[in-house]
Amino acid sequence: MTADLSRWLWTAFAVALWLALIGLTVWRVRAAAQKAVEQARTLAEAAGDDAVLIAFASQTGFGEELAWMTARALGDGGVGARPLSFADLDLETLKGARRLLVIASTTGEGDAPDSAARFVRQVMAADVDLSHLSYGLLALGDRSYDAYCSFGHAVGDWLERSGAQTLFDRVEVDNGDAGAIRHWQHQLNQLTGATSAPDWTPPAYDRWRLVERTLLNAGSPGGEAYHLAFEPIDHAPEWAAGDIAEVGLPVRDGEQPASREYSVASLPSDGRVEFCIRLMTQPNGTPGLASGWLTQDAQIGDEVAMRVRANRSFHAPPAEAPIILIGNGTGIAGLRGHLKARAQFAKTGGAWLLFGERTRAHDALYDADLQAWLASGVLTRLDRAFSRDGGEHRYVQSLVAEHARPMADWVDRGAYVYVCGSLEGMSKGVHAALEAALGEERLMRLTDSGRYRRDVY
Numbered sequence: 001m002t003a004d005l006s007r008w009l010w011t012a013f014a015v016a017l018w019l020a021l022i023g024l025t026v027w028r029v030r031a032a033a034q035k036a037v038e039q040a041r042t043l044a045e046a047a048g049d050d051a052v053l054i055a056f057a058s059q060t061g062f063g064e065e066l067a068w069m070t071a072r073a074l075g076d077g078g079v080g081a082r083p084l085s086f087a088d089l090d091l092e093t094l095k096g097a098r099r100l101l102v103i104a105s106t107t108g109e110g111d112a113p114d115s116a117a118r119f120v121r122q123v124m125a126a127d128v129d130l131s132h133l134s135y136g137l138l139a140l141g142d143r144s145y146d147a148y149c150s151f152g153h154a155v156g157d158w159l160e161r162s163g164a165q166t167l168f169d170r171v172e173v174d175n176g177d178a179g180a181i182r183h184w185q186h187q188l189n190q191l192t193g194a195t196s197a198p199d200w201t202p203p204a205y206d207r208w209r210l211v212e213r214t215l216l217n218a219g220s221p222g223g224e225a226y227h228l229a230f231e232p233i234d235h236a237p238e239w240a241a242g243d244i245a246e247v248g249l250p251v252r253d254g255e256q257p258a259s260r261e262y263s264v265a266s267l268p269s270d271g272r273v274e275f276c277i278r279l280m281t282q283p284n285g286t287p288g289l290a291s292g293w294l295t296q297d298a299q300i301g302d303e304v305a306m307r308v309r310a311n312r313s314f315h316a317p318p319a320e321a322p323i324i325l326i327g328n329g330t331g332i333a334g335l336r337g338h339l340k341a342r343a344q345f346a347k348t349g350g351a352w353l354l355f356g357e358r359t360r361a362h363d364a365l366y367d368a369d370l371q372a373w374l375a376s377g378v379l380t381r382l383d384r385a386f387s388r389d390g391g392e393h394r395y396v397q398s399l400v401a402e403h404a405r406p407m408a409d410w411v412d413r414g415a416y417v418y419v420c421g422s423l424e425g426m427s428k429g430v431h432a433a434l435e436a437a438l439g440e441e442r443l444m445r446l447t448d449s450g451r452y453r454r455d456v457y
């Protein structure tokens, strides 16, 4: 065999292997999505007319997960259940139900999750008679926010005004508190008559190993941002771009700190979970509990308890649709996951990234990846704003305003808009800039149809 022929054969073999890997990944993602749909259909079919309607409004997937656990618990107790997102909930469905369980998270500053925006505008604004309905309410929130559980309470107050009867007192869950969730489960047992249903155990963490930690922004005027990578020890779970990882922290001063959530910046085909984490500082100058541990104290090779959880409202749009990705700082993590996912398709509808950070010299996070994706056509367009490079402070929202025309064109061509990053520093400004660029009405329609999605913190 000549050297040329053998080189050709090796290249053909490598390309075939690469295509097979892509095919396998696409098949796996489709199979997982199909399984979720089938599960929903089976539950709904088994539910019958007297099913308990479980309406969930979730921004980052926790409420949705609890909705499915609730449906399973009712099913195990012999009571049919039908989980339904607020995105698909209408008055007719409520009129047709006799018993309703609402699982409602609060996001933003006391706001409804995006999936519930249409319901709030169109259904909750009206005076309706729901006196035939009995309901229970699980309100998810976090006491560190001023408007604690306020969307859950808004739904509860509206149901009261509409004449619905309570099945039991509202249950509030502060930051995933296990005790409150157990209380909800006991209320479910009352509904099913079960006496011995096991408590929902806290979700099992998998064992992962920290294998890489790289400082991404040496010399930056901002806080240090790190790229971290973890490899699974026992088994490799499946997940999709947009998903979130929940990290269990070690016990500190005899107390178990609440877990922390991070957007996953990699795909299962990478064989590792990757994050982009900023080292936070507390008001007294000491490092943040979770970010300090992950970026400073944990050593390469250390074991970390973690589970990856679905964040369906930030999953990818169809590959053939254009996507506009908007973010700042460590928000690049979730967006990088989406670009990696797009890179697995031979043909896509195009991707445009608008990103904001402090300096071009030190904070052009994942620049090598972005340049490679620009060169390969995965990324169609890249616009970055660096706020500390001198002159006027330009942020990512400034980019949205500057490029309002092409942005509207992309949306006309069916683009989805994904926003990932800080709530305070970015998402409110980006929202206002999008409203100005696209018009309030159009942005509302995008939200209602699931084409405007946010993963902000």
Ligand SMILES: Cc1cc2nc3c(=O)[nH]c(=O)nc-3n(C[C@H](O)[C@H](O)[C@H](O)COP(=O)(O)O)c2cc1C
Pocket: 057, 058, 059, 060, 061, 062, 063, 064, 105, 106, 107, 108, 109, 110, 111, 113, 140, 141, 142, 143, 145, 146, 147, 148, 149, 150, 175, 176, 423, 456, 457
């Ligand atoms: C960006 C952001 C804003 C939030 N705002 C509030 C709030 O105003 N009031 C509140 O009680 N909880 C707030 N929370 C806490 C969430 O309601 C809580 O984490 C909940 O468990 C999330 O559930 P989900 O995953 O179903 O969206 C906020 C969380 C995030 C990430």
